[in-house]
Amino acid sequence: MRALPVGDRALLVELDDGDKAGALHAELLRRRSSGTLPPIREIVPAARTVLLDGLERPGHFARELMEWEIPALHARVQDAIDIPVRYDGPDLADVAALWQVSEEEAVRIHSAAEFRVAFCGFAPGFGYLTGLSPQYAVPRRSTPRTSVPAGALALAGSYTGVYPRSSPGGWQLIGATDTVLWDPAREPAALLSPGTRVRFVPECR
Numbered sequence: 001m002r003a004l005p006v007g008d009r010a011l012l013v014e015l016d017d018g019d020k021a022g023a024l025h026a027e028l029l030r031r032r033s034s035g036t037l038p039p040i041r042e043i044v045p046a047a048r049t050v051l052l053d054g055l056e057r058p059g060h061f062a063r064e065l066m067e068w069e070i071p072a073l074h075a076r077v078q079d080a081i082d083i084p085v086r087y088d089g090p091d092l093a094d095v096a097a098l099w100q101v102s103e104e105e106a107v108r109i110h111s112a113a114e115f116r117v118a119f120c121g122f123a124p125g126f127g128y129l130t131g132l133s134p135q136y137a138v139p140r141r142s143t144p145r146t147s148v149p150a151g152a153l154a155l156a157g158s159y160t161g162v163y164p165r166s167s168p169g170g171w172q173l174i175g176a177t178d179t180v181l182w183d184p185a186r187e188p189a190a191l192l193s194p195g196t197r198v199r200f201v202p203e204c205r
Contacts, residue, residue, distance in 0.1 A: 003062035010053040011062055018118050018130055019072070021048050026195050027070045028052075045119045045194045047128070080114060080197035083162070085153050087111070087202055089173035091141070095155060098138050107202055109136065110174065115160055115198040120190065125164030125182025127192035134158060144170030151177045153200065160200075164190075175200075 001024070002014045015021045025045040031037035038061060041054025055061050087107040096106035115131035137158045145168060148154070152163045154171035163169060164181035177200075181191050192198065 001066065003065055005058060005062075006051070006053075009055050009058060010051065011055060011058050011065075013050045013052065013065065015048050015050070018047055020070075021045055021050055022116065022118055022130075022195065023070050023072055024050050027068065029195065046121075047119065080199045081191065082199050082201050083177050083179045084203050085111070085175045085177045085200045087153075087175040089153065089175045091172040092174045095138055095172050095174055099136055106174070110160070111200050111202050113200075115200070117192045117194050117196040117198065118159075119194050120192070122161075123164055123167060123182075125190045125192065126161055127181075127190075127194075127196070127198075129160040129192075129198055130158060131198075132158060132160065138172050140170040141172060144168055148173065149176070151179070151181075153177060162192075 001020070004012045004014065006012050013024060015024060022045065025043065028037060028043050028050065032040070039054070039056060040052050042051070044051040044053070052061070092103055092106060096103045099106055099109065101109065110132070113131040115129040117127040118130045120127050138155050140156045147166055148163050148169035150163055150165045152173050153175035154161050154163065154169065154173050156171040161171065162177060162181055179191065183189055
């Protein structure tokens with residue numbers, strides 16, 4: 001773990017991998033909830049970093065952070081969100097072929113995994129979910145689609161994601177859901193936030 005200064009009041013904490021970044025993010029939120037964390041305006045996780053913005057004494061906090069004992073992610077218990085999915089995406093056959101399994105087995109593999117939102121980005125409400133074994137990583141499409149419908153369930157690299165609204169995209173589409181990922185009238189507007197556990201539940205194809 002390495003803490004780098006960003007301006008006068010922020011730190012960018014670099015970690016070895018996504019699991020360690022997720023564990024640090026979860027520990028920061030736990031300490032904030034318990035009142036044992038110094039005031040921090042924003043805590044923003046990414047693939048292998050966590051940005052801490054709005055610190056009064058970033059240098060002092062960086063030294064304290066190096067002494068923390070951070071529990072692994074699997075030691076934490078949290079209710080999961082179930083998202084119903086129709087596994088009928090146009091790229092399901094291609095993904096199954098990459099995995100060298102049938103389409104039915106590809107659905108079983110994906111829906112059997114328990115996912116966690118590692119970080120958010122790309123579009124409001126879009127979460128980058130981890131949970132699949134590295135052997136199931138898939139490449140992005142060589143030619144991105146000009147329009148991907150809202151609710152599309154997609155894979156790219158080691159991540160799973162659900163498009164919260166229609167947009168261009170190059171991920172492999174394996175299914176769709178009617179679950180609303182982003183609703184400005186809802187509080188919070190985003191259904192998924194970093195650290196959220198997610199299960200995808202197959203509907204009839």
